[in-house]
Amino acid sequence: MELLERALDGYNGLSYEKINGSKFQMEDEQLRKKVVFNLKGVNITPYLHMESFQEKLKNMNDYDYVNGHGYYLDGYAEFGIIGFMDEDNPHATFEIGKVYSFGSYHFEISPRSELFSFLTWYEDESKSDFNTLKLNGVSKENFPIEIEKALFYIGNNFSEDIVEEYREFLYPRIIDFREVGMTAELFNYTKVDQDLDWGSPITNHLSLFNQGESSDNYNFFAYYRFMETFFGEGNEVDELTMLVESIDVTELLMFAKKYGLIESNGTAKSLAKSLYQVRNNYIHHKLSRERIFDPTFNIPVYILTKWKVITKEMAIQLLNLHCNQNS
Incomplete structure:
Protein backbone atom coordinates (compact mmCIF):
# COMPACT_ATOMS: atom_id res chain seq x y z
CA MET A 1 0.00 0.00 0.00
CA VAL A 180 8.91 15.50 -27.56
CA GLY A 181 11.58 17.98 -26.55
CA MET A 182 14.33 15.45 -27.19
CA THR A 183 17.55 17.11 -28.27
CA ALA A 184 20.22 15.64 -30.51
CA GLU A 185 22.89 13.60 -28.81
CA LEU A 186 26.10 15.51 -28.17
CA PHE A 187 28.96 14.22 -30.29
CA ASN A 188 32.06 15.81 -31.76
CA TYR A 189 31.43 14.93 -35.40
CA THR A 190 34.25 14.88 -37.93
CA LYS A 191 34.12 17.94 -40.18
CA VAL A 192 32.90 17.20 -43.70
CA ASP A 193 35.69 17.69 -46.26
CA GLN A 194 34.63 20.45 -48.66
CA ASP A 195 37.26 19.44 -51.23
CA LEU A 196 35.18 16.57 -52.61
CA ASP A 197 35.47 14.91 -55.97
CA TRP A 198 32.02 15.84 -57.22
CA GLY A 199 32.40 13.43 -60.12
CA SER A 200 32.67 10.44 -57.79
CA PRO A 201 29.75 7.98 -58.16
CA ILE A 202 29.35 8.12 -54.37
CA THR A 203 28.27 11.77 -54.52
CA ASN A 204 25.30 10.70 -56.63
CA HIS A 205 23.85 9.22 -53.46
CA LEU A 206 24.05 12.32 -51.28
CA SER A 207 20.24 12.41 -51.15
CA LEU A 208 20.57 9.64 -48.54
CA PHE A 209 22.91 11.78 -46.45
CA ASN A 210 20.50 14.71 -46.80
CA GLN A 211 17.64 12.50 -45.68
CA GLY A 212 19.55 11.54 -42.55
CA GLU A 213 20.30 15.20 -41.80
CA SER A 214 16.74 16.40 -42.23
CA SER A 215 14.69 13.57 -40.78
CA ASP A 216 13.87 12.52 -37.23
CA ASN A 217 15.76 10.24 -34.88
CA TYR A 218 14.25 7.07 -36.34
CA ASN A 219 16.08 7.57 -39.59
CA PHE A 220 19.54 6.43 -38.64
CA PHE A 221 18.82 4.04 -41.51
CA ALA A 222 19.25 6.83 -44.11
CA TYR A 223 22.91 7.11 -43.15
CA TYR A 224 23.18 3.32 -43.16
CA ARG A 225 21.91 3.19 -46.75
CA PHE A 226 24.47 5.84 -47.65
CA MET A 227 27.16 3.61 -46.12
CA GLU A 228 25.89 0.73 -48.26
CA THR A 229 26.94 2.65 -51.38
CA PHE A 230 30.54 1.93 -50.30
CA PHE A 231 29.93 -1.85 -50.15
CA GLY A 232 31.68 -4.18 -52.53
CA GLU A 233 30.42 -7.56 -53.76
CA GLY A 234 31.09 -9.54 -50.59
CA ASN A 235 28.94 -10.62 -47.66
CA GLU A 236 27.12 -7.62 -46.18
CA VAL A 237 28.38 -8.16 -42.63
CA ASP A 238 31.95 -8.51 -43.87
CA GLU A 239 31.61 -5.41 -46.04
CA LEU A 240 30.23 -3.38 -43.14
CA THR A 241 32.98 -4.63 -40.84
CA MET A 242 35.68 -3.67 -43.33
CA LEU A 243 34.22 -0.17 -43.63
CA VAL A 244 34.04 0.31 -39.86
CA GLU A 245 37.61 -0.95 -39.44
CA SER A 246 38.81 1.46 -42.15
CA ILE A 247 37.85 4.61 -40.22
CA ASP A 248 38.82 6.13 -36.88
CA VAL A 249 36.39 4.57 -34.40
CA THR A 250 38.07 5.78 -31.20
CA GLU A 251 35.33 8.24 -30.22
CA LEU A 252 32.59 6.06 -31.68
CA LEU A 253 33.60 3.16 -29.45
CA MET A 254 33.67 5.43 -26.40
CA PHE A 255 30.18 6.71 -27.28
CA ALA A 256 28.80 3.22 -27.98
CA LYS A 257 30.15 1.86 -24.69
CA LYS A 258 28.89 4.85 -22.72
CA TYR A 259 25.31 4.22 -23.89
CA GLY A 260 25.45 0.43 -23.78
CA LEU A 261 25.28 -0.13 -27.53
CA ILE A 262 28.18 -2.57 -27.28
CA GLU A 263 30.00 -4.32 -24.44
CA SER A 264 32.66 -2.45 -22.45
CA ASN A 265 35.36 -4.45 -24.23
CA GLY A 266 33.75 -3.99 -27.66
CA THR A 267 35.81 -3.49 -30.82
CA ALA A 268 35.20 -2.05 -34.28
CA LYS A 269 34.08 -5.52 -35.36
CA SER A 270 31.55 -5.84 -32.56
CA LEU A 271 30.27 -2.33 -33.29
CA ALA A 272 29.67 -3.33 -36.91
CA LYS A 273 27.92 -6.52 -35.81
CA SER A 274 25.63 -4.66 -33.39
CA LEU A 275 24.80 -2.04 -36.02
CA TYR A 276 23.89 -4.76 -38.50
CA GLN A 277 21.60 -6.44 -35.95
CA VAL A 278 19.78 -3.18 -35.20
CA ARG A 279 19.44 -2.51 -38.91
CA ASN A 280 17.85 -5.94 -39.42
CA ASN A 281 15.51 -5.51 -36.44
CA TYR A 282 14.34 -2.24 -37.93
CA ILE A 283 13.67 -3.25 -41.53
CA HIS A 284 12.48 -6.85 -41.28
CA HIS A 285 9.57 -6.37 -38.87
CA LYS A 286 6.15 -6.58 -40.46
CA LEU A 287 3.86 -3.59 -39.88
CA SER A 288 0.81 -5.01 -38.20
CA ARG A 289 -2.47 -3.26 -37.49
CA GLU A 290 -1.72 -3.32 -33.78
CA ARG A 291 1.53 -1.41 -34.39
CA ILE A 292 0.08 1.28 -36.62
CA PHE A 293 1.48 4.03 -34.37
CA ASP A 294 4.77 2.34 -33.55
CA PRO A 295 7.29 2.43 -36.42
CA THR A 296 10.13 1.54 -34.06
CA PHE A 297 8.58 -1.81 -33.12
CA ASN A 298 10.82 -3.39 -30.48
CA ILE A 299 13.66 -0.87 -30.74
CA PRO A 300 13.42 1.85 -28.05
CA VAL A 301 13.55 5.41 -29.37
CA TYR A 302 16.39 6.41 -27.08
CA ILE A 303 18.50 3.65 -28.65
CA LEU A 304 17.72 4.84 -32.17
CA THR A 305 18.93 8.36 -31.37
CA LYS A 306 22.27 6.89 -30.30
CA TRP A 307 22.59 4.73 -33.41
CA LYS A 308 21.85 7.74 -35.57
CA VAL A 309 24.95 9.38 -34.08
CA ILE A 310 26.97 6.27 -34.94
CA THR A 311 25.82 6.03 -38.56
CA LYS A 312 26.16 9.78 -39.18
CA GLU A 313 29.78 9.84 -38.01
CA MET A 314 30.57 6.74 -40.05
CA ALA A 315 28.97 8.27 -43.14
CA ILE A 316 30.99 11.48 -42.76
CA GLN A 317 34.29 9.65 -42.37
CA LEU A 318 33.61 7.35 -45.32
CA LEU A 319 32.67 10.31 -47.48
CA ASN A 320 35.89 12.10 -46.57
CA LEU A 321 37.97 8.97 -47.04
CA HIS A 322 36.64 7.86 -50.42
CA CYS A 323 35.48 11.07 -52.08
CA ASN A 324 38.33 13.43 -51.31
CA GLN A 325 39.69 15.19 -54.40
CA ASN A 326 43.17 13.89 -53.60
CA SER A 327 42.27 10.34 -52.62
Whole structure:
Protein backbone atom coordinates (compact mmCIF):
# COMPACT_ATOMS: atom_id res chain seq x y z
CA MET A 1 0.00 0.00 0.00
CA GLU A 2 2.77 2.43 0.91
CA LEU A 3 4.65 1.73 -2.31
CA LEU A 4 1.49 2.25 -4.37
CA GLU A 5 0.97 5.61 -2.67
CA ARG A 6 4.55 6.53 -3.53
CA ALA A 7 3.98 5.62 -7.18
CA LEU A 8 0.91 7.88 -7.27
CA ASP A 9 2.58 10.73 -5.42
CA GLY A 10 2.22 13.99 -7.33
CA TYR A 11 -0.79 12.89 -9.37
CA ASN A 12 -3.39 14.99 -7.58
CA GLY A 13 -6.17 14.04 -9.99
CA LEU A 14 -5.73 10.31 -9.45
CA SER A 15 -7.23 8.38 -6.57
CA TYR A 16 -7.40 4.70 -5.73
CA GLU A 17 -9.21 2.31 -3.45
CA LYS A 18 -8.59 -1.23 -2.37
CA ILE A 19 -11.26 -3.65 -3.56
CA ASN A 20 -9.99 -6.82 -1.91
CA GLY A 21 -6.69 -8.57 -1.32
CA SER A 22 -4.19 -7.18 -3.82
CA LYS A 23 -6.90 -5.87 -6.15
CA PHE A 24 -7.30 -2.10 -6.53
CA GLN A 25 -9.24 0.45 -8.56
CA MET A 26 -7.72 3.72 -9.74
CA GLU A 27 -9.74 6.67 -11.04
CA ASP A 28 -8.89 9.81 -12.99
CA GLU A 29 -11.38 12.22 -11.44
CA GLN A 30 -11.36 14.68 -14.34
CA LEU A 31 -11.80 12.04 -17.05
CA ARG A 32 -14.12 9.95 -14.86
CA LYS A 33 -12.29 6.87 -16.03
CA LYS A 34 -11.50 3.90 -13.81
CA VAL A 35 -9.10 0.98 -14.16
CA VAL A 36 -8.94 -2.16 -12.06
CA PHE A 37 -5.65 -3.91 -11.42
CA ASN A 38 -4.09 -6.60 -9.29
CA LEU A 39 -0.68 -5.93 -7.77
CA LYS A 40 0.01 -9.61 -7.16
CA GLY A 41 3.23 -10.48 -8.96
CA VAL A 42 3.97 -6.87 -9.87
CA ASN A 43 7.27 -5.47 -8.62
CA ILE A 44 6.62 -2.06 -7.06
CA THR A 45 9.98 -1.49 -5.45
CA PRO A 46 10.61 1.43 -5.37
CA TYR A 47 8.02 2.20 -8.05
CA LEU A 48 5.53 0.21 -10.04
CA HIS A 49 7.18 -1.96 -12.66
CA MET A 50 5.11 -0.35 -15.39
CA GLU A 51 5.52 -2.97 -18.11
CA SER A 52 4.07 -5.63 -15.81
CA PHE A 53 1.45 -3.16 -14.66
CA GLN A 54 0.41 -2.47 -18.26
CA GLU A 55 -0.17 -6.18 -18.80
CA LYS A 56 -2.34 -6.29 -15.69
CA LEU A 57 -4.40 -3.39 -17.01
CA LYS A 58 -4.87 -5.07 -20.40
CA ASN A 59 -5.98 -8.34 -18.77
CA MET A 60 -8.47 -6.77 -16.37
CA ASN A 61 -9.93 -3.84 -18.34
CA ASP A 62 -11.19 -2.78 -21.74
CA TYR A 63 -7.75 -1.31 -22.29
CA ASP A 64 -4.87 -1.14 -24.73
CA TYR A 65 -1.54 0.69 -24.66
CA VAL A 66 0.46 1.79 -27.70
CA ASN A 67 4.11 2.31 -26.77
CA GLY A 68 5.21 5.91 -27.08
CA HIS A 69 1.87 7.22 -28.28
CA GLY A 70 -1.03 6.74 -25.88
CA TYR A 71 -3.74 4.43 -24.64
CA TYR A 72 -7.32 3.27 -25.13
CA LEU A 73 -9.66 2.79 -22.15
CA ASP A 74 -13.34 1.92 -22.13
CA GLY A 75 -14.46 3.81 -25.23
CA TYR A 76 -11.89 6.57 -24.84
CA ALA A 77 -8.56 7.07 -26.58
CA GLU A 78 -5.86 9.58 -25.62
CA PHE A 79 -2.79 10.07 -27.82
CA GLY A 80 -0.01 12.63 -28.10
CA ILE A 81 -0.61 15.06 -30.96
CA ILE A 82 1.28 17.86 -32.66
CA GLY A 83 0.59 20.27 -35.51
CA PHE A 84 -0.68 23.75 -36.25
CA MET A 85 -2.83 23.72 -33.10
CA ASP A 86 0.40 24.13 -31.12
CA GLU A 87 1.11 27.48 -32.74
CA ASP A 88 0.31 30.70 -30.87
CA ASN A 89 -2.03 32.09 -33.51
CA PRO A 90 -4.57 34.66 -32.21
CA HIS A 91 -6.57 34.31 -35.42
CA ALA A 92 -6.82 30.52 -35.33
CA THR A 93 -10.31 29.07 -35.63
CA PHE A 94 -9.40 25.81 -33.87
CA GLU A 95 -9.65 26.07 -30.08
CA ILE A 96 -7.65 24.09 -27.54
CA GLY A 97 -9.98 22.52 -24.98
CA LYS A 98 -13.12 22.85 -27.10
CA VAL A 99 -15.16 19.73 -27.81
CA TYR A 100 -15.67 19.03 -31.53
CA SER A 101 -17.83 16.35 -33.14
CA PHE A 102 -17.80 14.33 -36.34
CA GLY A 103 -20.10 11.40 -37.04
CA SER A 104 -20.87 9.71 -33.74
CA TYR A 105 -17.60 10.77 -32.14
CA HIS A 106 -16.51 13.79 -30.15
CA PHE A 107 -13.01 14.89 -29.29
CA GLU A 108 -10.89 17.68 -27.93
CA ILE A 109 -7.22 18.62 -27.89
CA SER A 110 -5.96 19.80 -24.52
CA PRO A 111 -3.05 19.25 -22.08
CA ARG A 112 -2.44 15.58 -21.31
CA SER A 113 -4.44 14.08 -18.49
CA GLU A 114 -3.11 12.88 -15.17
CA LEU A 115 -3.87 9.32 -16.21
CA PHE A 116 -1.87 9.75 -19.44
CA SER A 117 1.07 11.12 -17.46
CA PHE A 118 0.97 8.27 -14.95
CA LEU A 119 0.67 5.52 -17.55
CA THR A 120 3.52 6.87 -19.68
CA TRP A 121 6.03 8.37 -17.24
CA TYR A 122 8.35 5.36 -17.45
CA GLU A 123 8.74 5.84 -21.21
CA ASP A 124 8.63 9.63 -21.37
CA GLU A 125 12.17 10.97 -21.01
CA SER A 126 11.24 14.44 -22.25
CA LYS A 127 9.16 15.49 -19.21
CA SER A 128 7.73 18.18 -21.48
CA ASP A 129 4.21 19.53 -21.47
CA PHE A 130 2.27 18.74 -24.62
CA ASN A 131 -1.31 18.31 -25.79
CA THR A 132 -3.17 15.08 -26.37
CA LEU A 133 -6.05 14.15 -28.61
CA LYS A 134 -8.93 12.87 -26.46
CA LEU A 135 -11.44 10.90 -28.53
CA ASN A 136 -14.66 9.43 -27.14
CA GLY A 137 -17.04 6.83 -28.55
CA VAL A 138 -14.45 4.45 -29.99
CA SER A 139 -13.83 0.75 -29.42
CA LYS A 140 -10.70 -1.26 -28.77
CA GLU A 141 -10.94 -2.66 -32.30
CA ASN A 142 -11.45 0.60 -34.19
CA PHE A 143 -9.68 3.35 -32.23
CA PRO A 144 -6.63 3.53 -34.57
CA ILE A 145 -8.91 4.11 -37.56
CA GLU A 146 -11.08 6.66 -35.76
CA ILE A 147 -8.01 8.60 -34.62
CA GLU A 148 -7.00 8.93 -38.26
CA LYS A 149 -10.48 10.23 -39.06
CA ALA A 150 -10.15 12.83 -36.30
CA LEU A 151 -6.79 13.99 -37.70
CA PHE A 152 -8.34 14.29 -41.16
CA TYR A 153 -11.29 16.25 -39.75
CA ILE A 154 -9.00 18.70 -37.96
CA GLY A 155 -6.60 19.10 -40.86
CA ASN A 156 -9.33 19.81 -43.39
CA ASN A 157 -11.89 21.76 -41.36
CA PHE A 158 -9.29 24.16 -40.00
CA SER A 159 -6.96 24.33 -42.99
CA GLU A 160 -7.16 28.13 -42.98
CA ASP A 161 -5.14 28.05 -39.76
CA ILE A 162 -2.19 26.50 -41.60
CA VAL A 163 0.18 28.68 -43.57
CA GLU A 164 0.27 26.90 -46.94
CA GLU A 165 4.05 26.78 -47.27
CA TYR A 166 4.32 25.02 -43.91
CA ARG A 167 1.30 22.75 -44.35
CA GLU A 168 3.19 19.48 -44.61
CA PHE A 169 5.01 20.25 -41.36
CA LEU A 170 2.00 21.56 -39.41
CA TYR A 171 -0.70 19.11 -40.49
CA PRO A 172 -1.97 17.38 -37.32
CA ARG A 173 -0.37 14.04 -36.57
CA ILE A 174 0.04 11.58 -33.73
CA ILE A 175 3.46 11.82 -32.11
CA ASP A 176 5.76 9.55 -30.22
CA PHE A 177 5.89 11.47 -26.93
CA ARG A 178 9.29 9.95 -26.19
CA GLU A 179 10.64 12.34 -28.81
CA VAL A 180 8.91 15.50 -27.56
CA GLY A 181 11.58 17.98 -26.55
CA MET A 182 14.33 15.45 -27.19
CA THR A 183 17.55 17.11 -28.27
CA ALA A 184 20.22 15.64 -30.51
CA GLU A 185 22.89 13.60 -28.81
CA LEU A 186 26.10 15.51 -28.17
CA PHE A 187 28.96 14.22 -30.29
CA ASN A 188 32.06 15.81 -31.76
CA TYR A 189 31.43 14.93 -35.40
CA THR A 190 34.25 14.88 -37.93
CA LYS A 191 34.12 17.94 -40.18
CA VAL A 192 32.90 17.20 -43.70
CA ASP A 193 35.69 17.69 -46.26
CA GLN A 194 34.63 20.45 -48.66
CA ASP A 195 37.26 19.44 -51.23
CA LEU A 196 35.18 16.57 -52.61
CA ASP A 197 35.47 14.91 -55.97
CA TRP A 198 32.02 15.84 -57.22
CA GLY A 199 32.40 13.43 -60.12
CA SER A 200 32.67 10.44 -57.79
CA PRO A 201 29.75 7.98 -58.16
CA ILE A 202 29.35 8.12 -54.37
CA THR A 203 28.27 11.77 -54.52
CA ASN A 204 25.30 10.70 -56.63
CA HIS A 205 23.85 9.22 -53.46
CA LEU A 206 24.05 12.32 -51.28
CA SER A 207 20.24 12.41 -51.15
CA LEU A 208 20.57 9.64 -48.54
CA PHE A 209 22.91 11.78 -46.45
CA ASN A 210 20.50 14.71 -46.80
CA GLN A 211 17.64 12.50 -45.68
CA GLY A 212 19.55 11.54 -42.55
CA GLU A 213 20.30 15.20 -41.80
CA SER A 214 16.74 16.40 -42.23
CA SER A 215 14.69 13.57 -40.78
CA ASP A 216 13.87 12.52 -37.23
CA ASN A 217 15.76 10.24 -34.88
CA TYR A 218 14.25 7.07 -36.34
CA ASN A 219 16.08 7.57 -39.59
CA PHE A 220 19.54 6.43 -38.64
CA PHE A 221 18.82 4.04 -41.51
CA ALA A 222 19.25 6.83 -44.11
CA TYR A 223 22.91 7.11 -43.15
CA TYR A 224 23.18 3.32 -43.16
CA ARG A 225 21.91 3.19 -46.75
CA PHE A 226 24.47 5.84 -47.65
CA MET A 227 27.16 3.61 -46.12
CA GLU A 228 25.89 0.73 -48.26
CA THR A 229 26.94 2.65 -51.38
CA PHE A 230 30.54 1.93 -50.30
CA PHE A 231 29.93 -1.85 -50.15
CA GLY A 232 31.68 -4.18 -52.53
CA GLU A 233 30.42 -7.56 -53.76
CA GLY A 234 31.09 -9.54 -50.59
CA ASN A 235 28.94 -10.62 -47.66
CA GLU A 236 27.12 -7.62 -46.18
CA VAL A 237 28.38 -8.16 -42.63
CA ASP A 238 31.95 -8.51 -43.87
CA GLU A 239 31.61 -5.41 -46.04
CA LEU A 240 30.23 -3.38 -43.14
CA THR A 241 32.98 -4.63 -40.84
CA MET A 242 35.68 -3.67 -43.33
CA LEU A 243 34.22 -0.17 -43.63
CA VAL A 244 34.04 0.31 -39.86
CA GLU A 245 37.61 -0.95 -39.44
CA SER A 246 38.81 1.46 -42.15
CA ILE A 247 37.85 4.61 -40.22
CA ASP A 248 38.82 6.13 -36.88
CA VAL A 249 36.39 4.57 -34.40
CA THR A 250 38.07 5.78 -31.20
CA GLU A 251 35.33 8.24 -30.22
CA LEU A 252 32.59 6.06 -31.68
CA LEU A 253 33.60 3.16 -29.45
CA MET A 254 33.67 5.43 -26.40
CA PHE A 255 30.18 6.71 -27.28
CA ALA A 256 28.80 3.22 -27.98
CA LYS A 257 30.15 1.86 -24.69
CA LYS A 258 28.89 4.85 -22.72
CA TYR A 259 25.31 4.22 -23.89
CA GLY A 260 25.45 0.43 -23.78
CA LEU A 261 25.28 -0.13 -27.53
CA ILE A 262 28.18 -2.57 -27.28
CA GLU A 263 30.00 -4.32 -24.44
CA SER A 264 32.66 -2.45 -22.45
CA ASN A 265 35.36 -4.45 -24.23
CA GLY A 266 33.75 -3.99 -27.66
CA THR A 267 35.81 -3.49 -30.82
CA ALA A 268 35.20 -2.05 -34.28
CA LYS A 269 34.08 -5.52 -35.36
CA SER A 270 31.55 -5.84 -32.56
CA LEU A 271 30.27 -2.33 -33.29
CA ALA A 272 29.67 -3.33 -36.91
CA LYS A 273 27.92 -6.52 -35.81
CA SER A 274 25.63 -4.66 -33.39
CA LEU A 275 24.80 -2.04 -36.02
CA TYR A 276 23.89 -4.76 -38.50
CA GLN A 277 21.60 -6.44 -35.95
CA VAL A 278 19.78 -3.18 -35.20
CA ARG A 279 19.44 -2.51 -38.91
CA ASN A 280 17.85 -5.94 -39.42
CA ASN A 281 15.51 -5.51 -36.44
CA TYR A 282 14.34 -2.24 -37.93
CA ILE A 283 13.67 -3.25 -41.53
CA HIS A 284 12.48 -6.85 -41.28
CA HIS A 285 9.57 -6.37 -38.87
CA LYS A 286 6.15 -6.58 -40.46
CA LEU A 287 3.86 -3.59 -39.88
CA SER A 288 0.81 -5.01 -38.20
CA ARG A 289 -2.47 -3.26 -37.49
CA GLU A 290 -1.72 -3.32 -33.78
CA ARG A 291 1.53 -1.41 -34.39
CA ILE A 292 0.08 1.28 -36.62
CA PHE A 293 1.48 4.03 -34.37
CA ASP A 294 4.77 2.34 -33.55
CA PRO A 295 7.29 2.43 -36.42
CA THR A 296 10.13 1.54 -34.06
CA PHE A 297 8.58 -1.81 -33.12
CA ASN A 298 10.82 -3.39 -30.48
CA ILE A 299 13.66 -0.87 -30.74
CA PRO A 300 13.42 1.85 -28.05
CA VAL A 301 13.55 5.41 -29.37
CA TYR A 302 16.39 6.41 -27.08
CA ILE A 303 18.50 3.65 -28.65
CA LEU A 304 17.72 4.84 -32.17
CA THR A 305 18.93 8.36 -31.37
CA LYS A 306 22.27 6.89 -30.30
CA TRP A 307 22.59 4.73 -33.41
CA LYS A 308 21.85 7.74 -35.57
CA VAL A 309 24.95 9.38 -34.08
CA ILE A 310 26.97 6.27 -34.94
CA THR A 311 25.82 6.03 -38.56
CA LYS A 312 26.16 9.78 -39.18
CA GLU A 313 29.78 9.84 -38.01
CA MET A 314 30.57 6.74 -40.05
CA ALA A 315 28.97 8.27 -43.14
CA ILE A 316 30.99 11.48 -42.76
CA GLN A 317 34.29 9.65 -42.37
CA LEU A 318 33.61 7.35 -45.32
CA LEU A 319 32.67 10.31 -47.48
CA ASN A 320 35.89 12.10 -46.57
CA LEU A 321 37.97 8.97 -47.04
CA HIS A 322 36.64 7.86 -50.42
CA CYS A 323 35.48 11.07 -52.08
CA ASN A 324 38.33 13.43 -51.31
CA GLN A 325 39.69 15.19 -54.40
CA ASN A 326 43.17 13.89 -53.60
CA SER A 327 42.27 10.34 -52.62
